[in-house]
Amino acid sequence: MKDLREACIGLARGAGAAILDVYASDFAVQAKDDDSPLTQADLASHRLIVAGLRALTPDIPVLSEEDAGIAWSVRRTWRRHWLVDPLDGTREFVKRNGEFTVNIALIEDGRPVLGVVYAPVFDYLLHGLAGDGAYLRERGEDRRLATRRPAAAPLRVAASRSHLDERTAAALARMGDTERHGLGSSLKFCRIAEGVIDVYPRFGPTSEWDTAAAQCVLEAAGGAVLRLDGAPLDYNRKDDILNPHFIALGDAGLPWRDWLGTDVNG
DSSP: OHHHHHHHHHHHHHHHHHHHHHHTSOOOOEEOTTSOEEOHHHHHHHHHHHHHHHHHOTTSOEEETTBOOOOHHHHTTOSEEEEEEEEEOHHHHHHTOSOOEEEEEEEETTEEEEEEEEEGGGTEEEEEETTTEEEEEETTEEEEOOOOSSOOSSEEEEOOSSOOOHHHHHHHHHHOSEEEEOOOTTHHHHHHHTTSOOEEEEOSOOBHHHHHHHHHHHHHTTOEEEETTSSBOOOSOSSSOBOOOEEEESOTTSOHHHHSOSOTTO
16 A cells, blocks of 8 residues: 555656646646636646556556446446546646645545645645655655644634635634634645644535545544435445545544534435
8 A cells, every 4th residue: 555655656756747837837727617727737637647547556446536427337346446627626726826736536436545636836835654754755754643632712714704604604703713724735734744734614615526635634643525315435335436425534533523513414
């Protein structure tokens, strides 16, 4: 598994370099069927990572956001698979704010067991391996990560500074004293893994490739990503790839159920 992790780190860095080549150019933006943006950077990263994973582990199937049309009748037979978001945060990419990432995860029996997250603009790379911990790699050296436990007031919450949906606003009000931190893509999970943020409530739509790699990093750092029924967020357990609502926590002992109000299973 450690060899696989190093190979994935290499693929993420290679994909990041391909993304930056496009980022520095006058790139075009297309609209996908769901009206989300698509650029040549998404496609270049996708091709590089998928080809690399297939060469590395030809027996493990790959599910990528940019090649998501694999039928549930096929996916349901998978015990292990790679789950890839070649460019998480394409809207941030288009805005050129740097807050986008490359995400590569290995899923086993519905759980992320290996995760690599790379933000190429910042050369910010985190990796996690179940049972081995989570790390920030800087200048070739790994620094072990740990979430902030116990989390004390004011709670540091990943949430928009200016635009909140009604349910998130209500949850924040129930948390009491908070500091809001606005971040793009899977960086929210990463900052929790570093102990910089405590909580990320998500009541809007996400897909499985948006969360798997960063969930692995966060869990390996001591945190948790929970569905609103209290079970860990899991993968490839249903016919669609949308996640249920969830909450990411650095300290799973926080009274998060109290923040949800009466509709705890939405």
